[in-house]
Amino acid sequence: MSLLVVGTVAFDAIETPFGKTDKIIGGAATYASLAASYFHKKINLVSVVGDDFPQETIRQLNSHGINTDGLQIKKNEKSFFWSGKYHNDMNSRDTLATELNVLMTFDPIIPEAYQNCSFLMLGNLMPAIQIKVMERMKTRPKLIVMDTMNFWMDTAMGDLRKAISMVDVLTINDAEARQLSGEYSLVKAAQTILEMGPKYLIIKKGEHGALLFNSEQVFFAPALPLEDVFDPTGAGDTFAGGFIGFLARTKDVSFENMKRGIIFGSAMASFCVEKFGTERIIELSQEEVDERVQEFVDLVQFDITLV
Numbered sequence: 001m002s003l004l005v006v007g008t009v010a011f012d013a014i015e016t017p018f019g020k021t022d023k024i025i026g027g028a029a030t031y032a033s034l035a036a037s038y039f040h041k042k043i044n045l046v047s048v049v050g051d052d053f054p055q056e057t058i059r060q061l062n063s064h065g066i067n068t069d070g071l072q073i074k075k076n077e078k079s080f081f082w083s084g085k086y087h088n089d090m091n092s093r094d095t096l097a098t099e100l101n102v103l104m105t106f107d108p109i110i111p112e113a114y115q116n117c118s119f120l121m122l123g124n125l126m127p128a129i130q131i132k133v134m135e136r137m138k139t140r141p142k143l144i145v146m147d148t149m150n151f152w153m154d155t156a157m158g159d160l161r162k163a164i165s166m167v168d169v170l171t172i173n174d175a176e177a178r179q180l181s182g183e184y185s186l187v188k189a190a191q192t193i194l195e196m197g198p199k200y201l202i203i204k205k206g207e208h209g210a211l212l213f214n215s216e217q218v219f220f221a222p223a224l225p226l227e228d229v230f231d232p233t234g235a236g237d238t239f240a241g242g243f244i245g246f247l248a249r250t251k252d253v254s255f256e257n258m259k260r261g262i263i264f265g266s267a268m269a270s271f272c273v274e275k276f277g278t279e280r281i282i283e284l285s286q287e288e289v290d291e292r293v294q295e296f297v298d299l300v301q302f303d304i305t306l307v
C-alpha cells in the first residue's frame with residue numbers, strides 16, 4: 001500500500017507579522033510527504049530540484065522514511081522559488097514571486113519501483129505535470145488526491161480542469177473554490193466543482209477549519225484554536241499529507257474514514273503553523289501527534305439529549 005507524493009520541493013521566502021525569512025526549505029511535496037510520514041511508512045517522492053538544494057534536507061526526508069529516488073536533481077539549475085507575504089489576519093497572503101526555474105522543463109519520471117501505488121497525492125504543481133503523472137501510472141491508484149492553487153487557475157485553467165476531472169479528491173481553499181466555480185456560496189461552489197469530476201471536495205478555510213463534500217453529504221472539522229499562528233505556509237499541503245497518510249495507513253477510502261482523515265490532517269496542519277516553514281513538522285514525536293488528535297476530539301465532542 002505505497003503512497004506516491006508528487007509536487008514542488010522548493011525554496012520559500014516568507015514574511016508574516018511575526019518575522020521574515022530568507023530562503024528556507026518549502027514546497028508542497030515537502031510538506032505533504034513529511035506530514036504523511038507520521039502515519040505511513042512507504043512514501044515515494046517524485047519531484048525536481050536544482051543542485052542548489054541542500055543534500056542535508058534530502059537526508060532529513062530519507063530519515064522520515066521518504067524515498068527520494070524519484071527526486072531529480074538538475075545540474076547548474078535553480079530550484080523552484082516562491083515568496084509570499086501574509087496579511088495581519090494570517091488567513092490571506094500575497095504571492096510576491098513565483099520562479100518556476102527547474103519546474104519549467106520538469107518531466108516527471110515515475111521509477112518502476114513506484115508503480116502500482118495505491119495512493120497518489122498530487123501536490124500543488126503545474127496541472128500539465130499532474131496529468132502526465134496520472135497518465136504514466138500503469139495501474140490507476142485506489143485514491144488520487146489533488147491540491148492546486150489560484151496561480152494555476154490564473155495561468156493554466158484548461159489543463160487544470162482536465163486534471164480535476166481525473167482525480168477522486170480535490171483540496172482547495174475557500175477563495176480558490178469561489179474562483180474555480182464562480183459561485184460565492186461554498187455549498188453551491190462545491191456542487192459546481194463536484195460536477196467537474198472529483199467524487200469528493202475538501203474546502204480548506206484556514207483558521208476556520210475545513211469542509212468535506214460529496215454529492216450527498218457534508219462534514220465540517222474546525223481548526224484548533226491556537227494562541228499564535230506563526231506562519232501558515234504549507235498548512236494546506238501538510239493537511240493533505242496527513243489526510244492521505246491516514247487513509248493509506250487505514251486502507252479505507254469511505255466518506256466515514258475521510259472524516260477521520262480530515263481530523264488527522266487538521267492536527268498536522270495545526271503543528272505546521274506553529275513555526276516557520278517545515279521547522280515544526282520535521283521534529284514531531286508520535287506522542288505529540290496523538291495528543292493533538294485527542295485535543296481535536298475533545299474540542300468537538302458534546303452530548304445532547306433532545307427533549
Ligand code: AMP
Binds near residue numbers: 008151152
Ligand atoms: P500552502 O501554504 O499550503 O498553499 O503551500 C505553500 C507551499 O507551496 C510553499 O512551500 C511553496 O513552495 C509552494 N508553492 C507556492 N506556489 C506554488 C505553485 N504555483 N505551484 C506549486 N507549489 C507552490
